[in-house]
Amino acid sequence: MRIKKKNVGNFETSNLENIILHIFFFLLSITFLYPVLLVIAVSFTEQSSLLQYGYRLMPKVFTLDAYRIALGTGDILNAYKVTIGSTICGTVLGLFIMLLYAYPLSRKNFKRKSYFTFFAYFTTLFSGGLVPWYILCTQYLHLHNTFAAMFVPSLISVWDIIILRTFISVNIPDALIEAAKIDGCSEFRIFWQIVVPLSKAGIATIALFRVLVFWNDYYLPMMLISDSKLYNLQYYLQVIFLNIQILAQNSSAANSTLMQKVPMETTRFAMCVLTMGPILFIYPFFQKYFIKGMVIGSVKG
Amino acid sequence: MKQTSKKKKSLSECIDKFSYYIMLFPGFILIFIFGYIPIAGIILAFKNYSAPKGILGSKWCGLDNFRAFFRTPDMWAITRNTICYNLVFIFTGILFAVVLALLFNELRKGTMNKVYQTIGMMPYFLSYVIVAYLVYSFLGSTYGVMNKTVLPFLGMDPINWYAESKYWPIILFVVKNWKGIGYSSVVYLAAIAGINQEFYEAARIDGANRFQQAFYITIPCLKTIISIQLIMSMGGLFGGDFGLFYLVSMNQGPLFSTTNVLPTYIYRSMDKVGFATAAGLYASLIGFILVLISNSIVKKLEPENSLF
Numbered sequence A: 001m002r003i004k005k006k007n008v009g010n011f012e013t014s015n016l017e018n019i020i021l022h023i024f025f026f027l028l029s030i031t032f033l034y035p036v037l038l039v040i041a042v043s044f045t046e047q048s049s050l051l052q053y054g055y056r057l058m059p060k061v062f063t064l065d066a067y068r069i070a071l072g073t074g075d076i077l078n079a080y081k082v083t084i085g086s087t088i089c090g091t092v093l094g095l096f097i098m099l100l101y102a103y104p105l106s107r108k109n110f111k112r113k114s115y116f117t118f119f120a121y122f123t124t125l126f127s128g129g130l131v132p133w134y135i136l137c138t139q140y141l142h143l144h145n146t147f148a149a150m151f152v153p154s155l156i157s158v159w160d161i162i163i164l165r166t167f168i169s170v171n172i173p174d175a176l177i178e179a180a181k182i183d184g185c186s187e188f189r190i191f192w193q194i195v196v197p198l199s200k201a202g203i204a205t206i207a208l209f210r211v212l213v214f215w216n217d218y219y220l221p222m223m224l225i226s227d228s229k230l231y232n233l234q235y236y237l238q239v240i241f242l243n244i245q246i247l248a249q250n251s252s253a254a255n256s257t258l259m260q261k262v263p264m265e266t267t268r269f270a271m272c273v274l275t276m277g278p279i280l281f282i283y284p285f286f287q288k289y290f291i292k293g294m295v296i297g298s299v300k301g
Numbered sequence B: 001m002k003q004t005s006k007k008k009k010s011l012s013e014c015i016d017k018f019s020y021y022i023m024l025f026p027g028f029i030l031i032f033i034f035g036y037i038p039i040a041g042i043i044l045a046f047k048n049y050s051a052p053k054g055i056l057g058s059k060w061c062g063l064d065n066f067r068a069f070f071r072t073p074d075m076w077a078i079t080r081n082t083i084c085y086n087l088v089f090i091f092t093g094i095l096f097a098v099v100l101a102l103l104f105n106e107l108r109k110g111t112m113n114k115v116y117q118t119i120g121m122m123p124y125f126l127s128y129v130i131v132a133y134l135v136y137s138f139l140g141s142t143y144g145v146m147n148k149t150v151l152p153f154l155g156m157d158p159i160n161w162y163a164e165s166k167y168w169p170i171i172l173f174v175v176k177n178w179k180g181i182g183y184s185s186v187v188y189l190a191a192i193a194g195i196n197q198e199f200y201e202a203a204r205i206d207g208a209n210r211f212q213q214a215f216y217i218t219i220p221c222l223k224t225i226i227s228i229q230l231i232m233s234m235g236g237l238f239g240g241d242f243g244l245f246y247l248v249s250m251n252q253g254p255l256f257s258t259t260n261v262l263p264t265y266i267y268r269s270m271d272k273v274g275f276a277t278a279a280g281l282y283a284s285l286i287g288f289i290l291v292l293i294s295n296s297i298v299k300k301l302e303p304e305n306s307l308f
Helices: A015-043 A047-053 A065-072 A075-106 A113-125 A130-140 A158-171 A174-182 A187-198 A200-216 A219-224 A233-249 A253-261 A265-299 B011-046 B064-071 B075-106 B111-125 B128-139 B145-153 B165-193 B197-205 B210-235 B242-247 B253-259 B262-268 B273-301
Strands: none
Touching: A015 A265, A015 B075, A015 B111, A015 B128, A015 B165, A047 A265, A065 A075, A065 A265, A075 A113, A075 A158, A075 A187, A075 A200, A075 A233, A075 B011, A113 A158, A113 B011, A113 B273, A130 A219, A130 B011, A130 B262, A130 B273, A158 A200, A158 A265, A174 A187, A187 A200, A187 B011, A200 A233, A200 A265, A219 A233, A233 A265, A233 B128, A265 B111, A265 B128, A265 B165, B011 B064, B011 B273, B064 B075, B064 B273, B075 B111, B075 B165, B075 B210, B075 B253, B075 B262, B111 B165, B128 B145, B128 B165, B128 B242, B165 B210, B165 B242, B165 B253, B197 B210, B210 B273, B242 B262, B262 B273
């Protein structure tokens, strides 16, 4: 399959080609949007109309019932609390530790920096696997069912450290730091009063990356949490979601009590919307930071 | 290179000397705990672990766990699934993303362009839990769009999607690309934007048409970024997107023959500690070797494009 399409600036594209491209991207955008809009639509649909019409983009019968039930249980609000809490803790703490690690790596006069770089980088190449990690977290660190379990294992991201290191070494002139040193500044002061303020853009980018990671994480709770009070949004959603199939398989009426405990279809979709809502609202504003960070990350292996 | 004298007396000067190490310390500890200690846990693959006896107290059993793993009837199916999915994902992922970036680059400047980009990136920000819901809205047996609307429209009977394993390679392929190409293509687009425009002008003066320009300028300039992506992906060849294979398929047993990959298999075998560790070691080790191999291949061909 040949990849060929041309490139170059935008001044060679004829009107016709431009229109065709626009149609193509328009259709593509619809493929991306449609599932999301569908879920949103279903969350506003009357449960009984589902049976007749299935999931539709325009609800046949509009209702807020699903949201009333979803918010009424209080579970979602609790999950929000847990998610926001773990995201803030994980992002702030992780960012601080990673920045501290990245700064020495960016200093040309630090003789041993390649060892520490390799030390971090090696973990992306080889790992001990799921089971040793799990045993470590539960038997030895006793992270099982703790709030810390939601973010501590994921505090460090080696890619983010490397991006930060690159950012610092590119954006903060050595001369500046040397001048501060001559003036008798300690390394900590240099870090805190020069490097950090000047790295705001890089910090913001990595902070966004981290927020996304923690907000969307379902894996840590899946592994380490069984107490429903500690469920975060994604994991709560996952638990509810996987229960649908259990019900569908045992669709005999004997499970009517189960049906009462598990929310109706539309309620699940409402919970889904409540979970993805914040991210969808926020990400367009930070789009360009993500892109910049990703580009630095992909090129600076 | 500054030579710090070893005869410093004041405390602040001593701290300064070690300050880099102090700064590295928290990160170092965390990386050590969560990255290196589990590597030590690999000995579990060689032991017959029982929780009361702990790691040290459990008996050695040599290669028994490995033998058990390689004798598992599903093992080849799972390895095949893992490798095939990953290879297809890697190559189509890069292919589609580059094509998309090239196409997007052709658009004349306009306001819609930004909109396309924003919408294109959106799936990346959704977690696989959400994506699983989105897929469910299509494939749900009773209410899903496919069974309620599309198939009846085509005059076909409803399909129990979550019970038929044969459809899932395609489903997972579509979902994976749906989620990834918007974002990846933006990365390649940014790389394309960084290419020196003078190359193109010179080419146009020499009479190169659009395809030639793409083939001889754009693609070669993207070689570095593509080869780095490829090498890194090789390391994950025996891994896999856990969320994709576990959540989107709703963990349905009947689908395992086409949705079970090494990571999900290891997760599902976690109660057999030694066994699962052996499988995990198998995956990690091969991934590591693959990275080394692919990196040295790239090094021999085009040294600047290699990872290390």
